[in-house]
Amino acid sequence: MANKKIILTGDRPTGPLHIGHYIGSLANRVKLQDMYKQYVLIADMQALTDNYDNPQKVRDNILQVALDYLAVGIDPQKSTIFIQSMIPQIAELAIIYLNLVTVSRLKRNPTVKTEIKQRGFGENVPAGFLIYPVHQAADITVVKGTLVPVGDDQLPLIEQANEIVRTFNRIYNCSVLKEAEAMISPVSRLTGIDGKAKMSKSLGNALFLSDPADVVVKKVMSMYTDPDHLRASDPGKIEGNVVFTYLDAFDADKDQVQEMKEHYQRGGLGDVVVKKRLIEVLNNLLEPMRNRRADYAKDPAAVMKILFEGTDRTREVAEQTMKEVRAAMCLDYR
Amino acid sequence: MANKKIILTGDRPTGPLHIGHYIGSLANRVKLQDMYKQYVLIADMQALTDNYDNPQKVRDNILQVALDYLAVGIDPQKSTIFIQSMIPQIAELAIIYLNLVTVSRLKRNPTVKTEIKQRGFGENVPAGFLIYPVHQAADITVVKGTLVPVGDDQLPLIEQANEIVRTFNRIYNCSVLKEAEAMISPVSRLTGIDGKAKMSKSLGNALFLSDPADVVVKKVMSMYTDPDHLRASDPGKIEGNVVFTYLDAFDADKDQVQEMKEHYQRGGLGDVVVKKRLIEVLNNLLEPMRNRRADYAKDPAAVMKILFEGTDRTREVAEQTMKEVRAAMCLDYR
Numbered sequence: 001m002a003n004k005k006i007i008l009t010g011d012r013p014t015g016p017l018h019i020g021h022y023i024g025s026l027a028n029r030v031k032l033q034d035m036y037k038q039y040v041l042i043a044d045m046q047a048l049t050d051n052y053d054n055p056q057k058v059r060d061n062i063l064q065v066a067l068d069y070l071a072v073g074i075d076p077q078k079s080t081i082f083i084q085s086m087i088p089q090i091a092e093l094a095i096i097y098l099n100l101v102t103v104s105r106l107k108r109n110p111t112v113k114t115e116i117k118q119r120g121f122g123e124n125v126p127a128g129f130l131i132y133p134v135h136q137a138a139d140i141t142v143v144k145g146t147l148v149p150v151g152d153d154q155l156p157l158i159e160q161a162n163e164i165v166r167t168f169n170r171i172y173n174c175s176v177l178k179e180a181e182a183m184i185s186p187v188s189r190l191t192g193i194d195g196k197a198k199m200s201k202s203l204g205n206a207l208f209l210s211d212p213a214d215v216v217v218k219k220v221m222s223m224y225t226d227p228d229h230l231r232a233s234d235p236g237k238i239e240g241n242v243v244f245t246y247l248d249a250f251d252a253d254k255d256q257v258q259e260m261k262e263h264y265q266r267g268g269l270g271d272v273v274v275k276k277r278l279i280e281v282l283n284n285l286l287e288p289m290r291n292r293r294a295d296y297a298k299d300p301a302a303v304m305k306i307l308f309e310g311t312d313r314t315r316e317v318a319e320q321t322m323k324e325v326r327a328a329m330c331l332d333y334r
Numbered sequence: 335m336a337n338k339k340i341i342l343t344g345d346r347p348t349g350p351l352h353i354g355h356y357i358g359s360l361a362n363r364v365k366l367q368d369m370y371k372q373y374v375l376i377a378d379m380q381a382l383t384d385n386y387d388n389p390q391k392v393r394d395n396i397l398q399v400a401l402d403y404l405a406v407g408i409d410p411q412k413s414t415i416f417i418q419s420m421i422p423q424i425a426e427l428a429i430i431y432l433n434l435v436t437v438s439r440l441k442r443n444p445t446v447k448t449e450i451k452q453r454g455f456g457e458n459v460p461a462g463f464l465i466y467p468v469h470q471a472a473d474i475t476v477v478k479g480t481l482v483p484v485g486d487d488q489l490p491l492i493e494q495a496n497e498i499v500r501t502f503n504r505i506y507n508c509s510v511l512k513e514a515e516a517m518i519s520p521v522s523r524l525t526g527i528d529g530k531a532k533m534s535k536s537l538g539n540a541l542f543l544s545d546p547a548d549v550v551v552k553k554v555m556s557m558y559t560d561p562d563h564l565r566a567s568d569p570g571k572i573e574g575n576v577v578f579t580y581l582d583a584f585d586a587d588k589d590q591v592q593e594m595k596e597h598y599q600r601g602g603l604g605d606v607v608v609k610k611r612l613i614e615v616l617n618n619l620l621e622p623m624r625n626r627r628a629d630y631a632k633d634p635a636a637v638m639k640i641l642f643e644g645t646d647r648t649r650e651v652a653e654q655t656m657k658e659v660r661a662a663m664c665l666d667y668r
Binding site for chain 1: 420665
């Protein structure tokens, strides 16, 4: 029990979570919460680094993300869900860590470099955005996280956090901070329903966990398949055909998926039939989530209470970490 | 009373304070504490930005700086002395403010540019050092400071803080944060006893408030005067003559100083006579400080208690500020 790994994972509350989140991380969290101590962070402060001018959006999405968590089966009895801005120790740690990282090191971070480009920040990148990997190191270490599920594009963030851990422990001659292991998601990020890019709310190509059944029908019916597959009798392509990508990801009946693929490739299987199968699969997955979501949504105050309780538990752990950090840094005056 | 100005001032605890600090700011604080609400910050977190590898030095100097404060007559009944690292709200505000400032803006700060050069950081400047003006904005605004005594070389720091205040109030459509007015020190920084540079501990040219009487004698006797003034009968120069600079700064008997200057210039007044006068003036100033210091130094725990009480009072004000900040930013979940 003492050496049980501690997971730190979470999301920025900037929009509803989608089935890409589910297959890439949420499904995994539901499993991991039975094996490890798991902290699930609602990263409102990080969301503000590039939404600082729209705090209402961040605020509104805290409840939505929490509902998504509860809907998919993250169990607040097993996982500790907490709100980042309510743990001041994270800010304290981040400020301390900023002394241990050079500006040029931050600028070399490949993940951040890409994101600065994507957001068109250029030289006008907010300082809070450039330093967010340091803030993330604080997120992980404040709960002594040792296992962090990430996409492979996020590995540089774990490296940066571990660099800070090693520097801190070396300079302050202690072993207070723990290095974290990256747990790479086995599923690469899901394509959007347009087949063009990774699923994302901002690209408008997402299928949300909270989408009602009829919206799922509409979205699947509009999905990108094989543009050359004009008649059902024509042979069709599987590669890049989003409907089959999703069946691969979500249909438990792998044999039937295989059969459909072969039928589609040799001709004689219409898009509508395949799409109907996907609708069935997705709605079977989402229906119990919708029900749980609807239950919780009846009492938003109770959902917030779950978050506050998780946050209070996290704060105790965070304060213990800060105590050790202060002692290591000779800042334990009182 | 409601509109009484609020002063935020303070020092980095990196060494004992010297007579340059006294004439440049400490003497003023003793006066200001009767006119305003005054917060005196012991900036240990800021000291760590370039002493992160020597935290014991910072820690040890907290008590020393506090003793210097009490010795010069900063009265904990009138001024609130507090320790920066014990106010987590400062770190929280700093993290929030980092989103409101671009990296290029931070790099353009003339004060920081000069200091980065002086310390030879180059591209390897710790992120914590580059962003310290943001942290300072948090220091000022967390107590709603409206008046900040500074040297004229520190004006860019007040400008940066006020920029953040305006940006915050504009984006979050509020008037929670207050702009601060710079109160430029009427005395330019005191030359060191070597006459070469501004007085500073690191340059080894300082006369400390805690120097015993015999050390004052030794330091004054070794002071830079006029290198061409070889015999008492020779005419001597006043310009750049540190002994006269200090007499100008510390001798209340301006007429006598004027007489001595004229006598020195026309010849017939030896360095030793002038130095003896300065020793008398300085020891008259420092003797009551030494006594108060010795009294307080008997019970270091009582001195720390004064700091803790001031810190606790500051934390209440800081938490009130954070409450208003959280409300303005829609972060007031609970």
